[in-house]
Amino acid sequence: MMTFKPIRQSRISNEVAAQLKQSILSGVFKPGDKLPSERELAEQFQVSRIAVREAIRFLENTGFVSTRHGVSGGTFVTDLNFEYLTNAFVDLFLADKITVPELVEMRVLVEPEIARLAAKNLNKKHARLLKEALEAEELTINTVDEDLEIKTSVHYILAEACGNHFFEALERSLMALTRAIVKMIDTNNISAFIHPVGMHRPVVEAVLSKDPDAAAEAMRQHALEFGQNLINLEKSFRSSKK
Amino acid sequence: MMTFKPIRQSRISNEVAAQLKQSILSGVFKPGDKLPSERELAEQFQVSRIAVREAIRFLENTGFVSTRHGVSGGTFVTDLNFEYLTNAFVDLFLADKITVPELVEMRVLVEPEIARLAAKNLNKKHARLLKEALEAEELTINTVDEDLEIKTSVHYILAEACGNHFFEALERSLMALTRAIVKMIDTNNISAFIHPVGMHRPVVEAVLSKDPDAAAEAMRQHALEFGQNLINLEKSFRSSKK
DNA sequence: AGATTTAATTGGTCTAATAATTAACAAAAA
DNA sequence: TTTTTGTTAATTATTAGACCAATTAAATCT
Numbered sequence: 001m002m003t004f005k006p007i008r009q010s011r012i013s014n015e016v017a018a019q020l021k022q023s024i025l026s027g028v029f030k031p032g033d034k035l036p037s038e039r040e041l042a043e044q045f046q047v048s049r050i051a052v053r054e055a056i057r058f059l060e061n062t063g064f065v066s067t068r069h070g071v072s073g074g075t076f077v078t079d080l081n082f083e084y085l086t087n088a089f090v091d092l093f094l095a096d097k098i099t100v101p102e103l104v105e106m107r108v109l110v111e112p113e114i115a116r117l118a119a120k121n122l123n124k125k126h127a128r129l130l131k132e133a134l135e136a137e138e139l140t141i142n143t144v145d146e147d148l149e150i151k152t153s154v155h156y157i158l159a160e161a162c163g164n165h166f167f168e169a170l171e172r173s174l175m176a177l178t179r180a181i182v183k184m185i186d187t188n189n190i191s192a193f194i195h196p197v198g199m200h201r202p203v204v205e206a207v208l209s210k211d212p213d214a215a216a217e218a219m220r221q222h223a224l225e226f227g228q229n230l231i232n233l234e235k236s237f238r239s240s241k242k
Numbered sequence: 243m244m245t246f247k248p249i250r251q252s253r254i255s256n257e258v259a260a261q262l263k264q265s266i267l268s269g270v271f272k273p274g275d276k277l278p279s280e281r282e283l284a285e286q287f288q289v290s291r292i293a294v295r296e297a298i299r300f301l302e303n304t305g306f307v308s309t310r311h312g313v314s315g316g317t318f319v320t321d322l323n324f325e326y327l328t329n330a331f332v333d334l335f336l337a338d339k340i341t342v343p344e345l346v347e348m349r350v351l352v353e354p355e356i357a358r359l360a361a362k363n364l365n366k367k368h369a370r371l372l373k374e375a376l377e378a379e380e381l382t383i384n385t386v387d388e389d390l391e392i393k394t395s396v397h398y399i400l401a402e403a404c405g406n407h408f409f410e411a412l413e414r415s416l417m418a419l420t421r422a423i424v425k426m427i428d429t430n431n432i433s434a435f436i437h438p439v440g441m442h443r444p445v446v447e448a449v450l451s452k453d454p455d456a457a458a459e460a461m462r463q464h465a466l467e468f469g470q471n472l473i474n475l476e477k478s479f480r481s482s483k484k
Numbered sequence: 485a486g487a488t489t490t491a492a493t494t495g496g497t498c499t500a501a502t503a504a505t506t507a508a509c510a511a512a513a514a
Numbered sequence: 515t516t517t518t519t520g521t522t523a524a525t526t527a528t529t530a531g532a533c534c535a536a537t538t539a540a541a542t543c544t
Contacts, residue, residue, distance in 0.1 A: 011527070025336050037494060048529045050292070053495085054299055061303040062333060070537025071493040080337040085330040091304060092411065094267050095322040102408040113351050166344040169334065170412070253496075279525065290498045295526090312506025313524040 012047050013054035019045075020055060024064055024077055031079035035065065038075070082169045089173040090180055100181060100234045104227035107174055108220065111155070114171055115203055115219035117162035119212040126161035127208055133157055134204050138197055144186055148179050154200045158207065181230065185237045194229035255296035258287050262297060266306055266319055273321035277307065280317075324411045331415040332422055342423060342476045346469030349416055350462065353397070356413055357445055357461035359404035361454040368403035369450055375399055376446050380439055386428055390421050396442045400449065423472060427479045436471035 023029055035041065038056070042049040056075055059065045063084040067075050092098050118126070133153045152175045159171035182194075203222055206215035265271055277283065280298070284291040298317055301307045305326040309317050334340050360368070375395045394417045401413035424436075445464055448457035 013527090039494085050530095051528070054296070056495095057296055057299050058303055061300055062329070064333075067495065068537085069495050069535070071491095072538055073494050073536075075495085080334060080339055082334070082339075085327070085334065087304070088327040088330045089411075091306075091322060092324070092327065097322055097324075098408050098411070102406045105406055106408045106412070109351065109355050164344045164347055165334075166340050166348045169331075169340070170348070255496095281525085292497065292499095309526065310506080311504075311526050313522090314507055315505075315525050317526090 011054075012051045013058070016041075016045050016047060016051055016055035017058040020059060021064060024059075029077045031077050033077045035075040035077070082172045085169055086173045086176045090176055093177050093180060098177070101231055103174065103177055103181075104223070104231055107178075107227060108223045110167065110170060110174070111223045112216040112220040114158050114162045114167050115207060116212040116216040117164060117167070118158045119207045119210050119215035121163045122161055122207060122210055126157060129157045130154065130161075130204050130208060134200060137200060144183070148182060151195055151200075152179065154204060158203075161207075178230070181234060185233055187237075194233060195226055199226065253296075254289050254293045255300065258283075258289060258293055258297035259300040261287075262301060263306060266301075271319045273319050275319045277317040277319065324414045327411055328415045328418040332418055335419050335422060340419070343473055345416065345419055345423075346465070346473055349420075349469060350465045352409065352412060352416065353465045354458040354462040356400050356404045356409050357449060358454040358458040359406060359409070360400045361449045361452050361457035363405045364403055364449060364452055368399060371399045372396065372403075372446050372450060376442060379442060386425070390424060393437055393442075394421065396446060400445075403449075420472070423476060427475055429479075436475060437468055441468065 020035070029035060035056075036044065038049050038052050041052045045052065056065060056067065059075075060067065061084075063080050064078065065075050066078050067073070089098070093103070133150070136150050137154070155171060155175055159168040162168065199222055202218040203215060206218045262277070271277060277298075278286065280291050280294050283294045287294065298307060298309065301317075302309065303326075305322050306320065307317050308320050309315070331340070335345070375392070378392050379396070397413060397417055401410040404410065441464055444460040445457060448460045
């Protein structure tokens with residue numbers, strides 16, 4: 001029997017989105033560039049403005065563009081970053097598809113390797129940033145948000161210093177998840193208890209002295225300690241909530 | 243001067259989306275449940291149908307709901323899966339934010355650990371699946387798509403068998419990225435060359451004999467070998483394209 | 485020159501209508 | 515009976531057209 005191709009399978013907005021995405025990926029539009037206005041795009045694609053808007057929403061939701069209101073506003077191509085990956089991880093945790101012990105197991109595997117690579121590839125800029133971050137940690141008492149900010153910064157710097165963007169993306173997600181958990185628990189300055197001041201010092205010192213094995217081992221210790229604290233607290237938080 | 247709070251900062255659709263997402267996460271709507279129709283939601287939220295539709299698009303784009311057309315259609319809560327995480331990784335690769343050597347470095351770290359955990363936690367079901375997958379690999383010659391499907395299946399099974407959903411999510415992303423790269427190169431049955439039949443045998447045998455260290459080491463060898471092939475081919479592909 | 489108003493552009497939102505898709509059921513035909 | 519073909523109803527998909535809101539640049543006024 002003769003078979004026919006279906007006339008159209010996907011939504012119109014999907015086809016518009018696919019074409020726009022392709023033209024961004026292939027470099028027709030580069031980060032910073034402005035796409036034609038919604039009305040122009042609707043004209044060019046020969047679809048309604050709403051179809052165009054839904055396509056733009058998709059690109060916005062996946063991090064490819066952002067929109068600004070007003071004259072000299074419009075839809076602008078953004079330089080894709082790790083934010084949307086991180087959001088996907090956080091959503092999975094919120095939907096109970098990833099547990100705290102599983103997160104900790106990943107941190108114990110990945111973070112020592114990041115520290116090892118950072119020690120191997122360290123440059124002056126990152127050395128300076130690490131020293132500053134370590135000092136900042138030991139200075140002030142802060143709000144929960146500030147405290148989290150300061151205590152995660154060492155990890156961010158190491159992730160950037162390790163020279164592997166994949167590791168960096170993953171570490172950012174690990175940090176975002178950890179922060180989500182701590183903020184969920186967040187009763188009476190808990191973060192100071194599970195992450196006492198000075199916990200990062202051995203790691204940073206090993207990295208600064210460019211000793212990969214020592215850095216990895218120090219980070220492993222840190223990840224295990226902190227991880228165990230996190231697991232225990234989240235466990236008791238869950239049971240207290242029931 | 244007295245300052246007032248802005249009445250509304252974000253888009254209406256964002257606020258609708260946030261409320262809907264919250265009610266899904268808190269269990270008001272469970273996977274499989276049908277949300278009220280767009281018109282009803284518009285009525286309840288006191289916003290236009292368009293605002294509701296954009297909110298639903300967002301939830302769709304992040305994997306929380308799916309929509310069906312027609313009578314008995316509507317918006318249905320889906321069981322959040324790893325697809326959207328994987329898409330985020332693939333997008334980062336397509337936008338050149340992650341390179342092939344970086345991907346390989348991650349695989350060399352993570353996959354041995356997955357094999358180790360799989361060997362430790364193996365049950366009968368996964369043992370059977372592994373045997374079947376190994377046999378299927380050595381049977382037929384296929385199209386590129388089928389070939390990729392069959393050769394990645396061992397990795398999927400191991401990821402599921404390892405018992406850590408975070409590792410499973412990451413491994414799925416690693417596979418999706420690898421497939422994207424192979425399909426990009428995809429000239430004249432290349433996959434058979436970079437991934438010859440039988441490459442998985444030592445890994446599977448070690449896992450089946452429940453020897454974690456041997457499994458990890460076998461997988462490490464596999465990841466290194468395959469990874470080096472992938473790096474070389476993608477490199478020559480890039481230079482031939484210029 | 486500097487402040488203020490106005491106009492123009494663009495995304496944001498709304499209303500109201502029509503089209504397309506699908507399931508269920510009824511009716512007709514084989 | 516079985517199979518095919520209409521019919522209907524519910525719901526999303528799509529459109530058109532209008533107006534709102536934000537923003538900047540130009541025009542106007544002081």
